[in-house]
Amino acid sequence: MHSSGISWTDATWNLVRGCRQVSPGCRNCYAMACAHSVNKAHSKLGFPEPYEGLVQIRGGKPKWTGDVRFVTRLLVAPLRKREPLKIFVNSMSDLLYEELSNKQIAAAFGVMAAASWHAYQVLTKRAERLPRWFAWVVRTAAERGLTPAQFCFACAQEIGGADASCAKVLRRHEVIAAAADAAWPLPNVWVGVSAEDQENANLRVPFLVKAPAAVRFVSAEPLLGPVDLTPWLNDIAWVIGGCESGDGRRPADVDWLRLLRKQCLANGSAYFLKQAVGGVGITCGPGSKVKKKGIVESPYLDGTQSVAFPIAAPRCIAAPPRSPPPRSAMNIHPLQANGSGVVQEANPDETTQARFSPEDEPAQASPQEPPPGPRRRCASSSR
């Protein structure tokens, strides 16, 4: 997991690699260019390419191939970070990607249930999958006699079982207990859709409002036209606006940014203006930063800065205690196999010995994953 330069988050958790462009907002997807640079930097030093086969040069530019890889080794990354963070889930891909299985998505939610001291930002352009996936979780969990959070955690245990280090973390008592106790929908997961223009707002936001998320948000970035979210704002807690950055960026009219803010103010939704080109109406002030090509991060729009979050974020609750619980406590949350074959109870002997600590970091990367190599920070969020 990496710290992030994206102003509305603290860190990114990219457990999925690869994607496919789906709408105009994807045209200048920074993740494709970033993946290509990461590959190049790794291969120059003789390391395996993390995005091998997932991105290729077409028409002189890096493009996703459409293949996708779920990086099991990274599944438990949030559990290794003890300080509460706002975590952007898959800043380089899309957790609802068509070729990911329902179970893989559930595994990510299972870890979010267990590492509940973080706030997670799940942003998708595959909005149509959201209500279907939530319904599948609730239905399948009920069939197995589990709560949705317990079922998601069981998926995490099953998928994470393929990686020894991951499996070890997912057998910890406090990790199992946190997932077993988690409410549904998970109160620390914010689910959002991208709405770069009205057409995509009309397509995606109706699916978002059908999804039983604790916090719903819309990212109107890169903003490519005026967007009216009024019909849905009662169910939207947070709106992000901002212009496109990088090569070939398309302009965002300052009136479109004004329109978004006006709607949020009228409906009581939090508004976060991430970036805009400096000029008439857009200025720099305390807390803003001028970036390349005249783009101002956290700008002042008509003299006011908008950097609001939907709730006092992140949910600053304590990470689980480091001390092992008494042996008797192990029976409180019996996540037992129940015919589904997916759930494995922790071995009490092992668990009572266990401590959750940074030493759980794998000593070295598993063979199928890249070894530590050059790191590149990709700070745009207008993917």
Ligand code: SF4
């Ligand atoms: S912008 Fe997002 S959804 Fe579109 S191709 Fe890039 S990563 Fe995928």
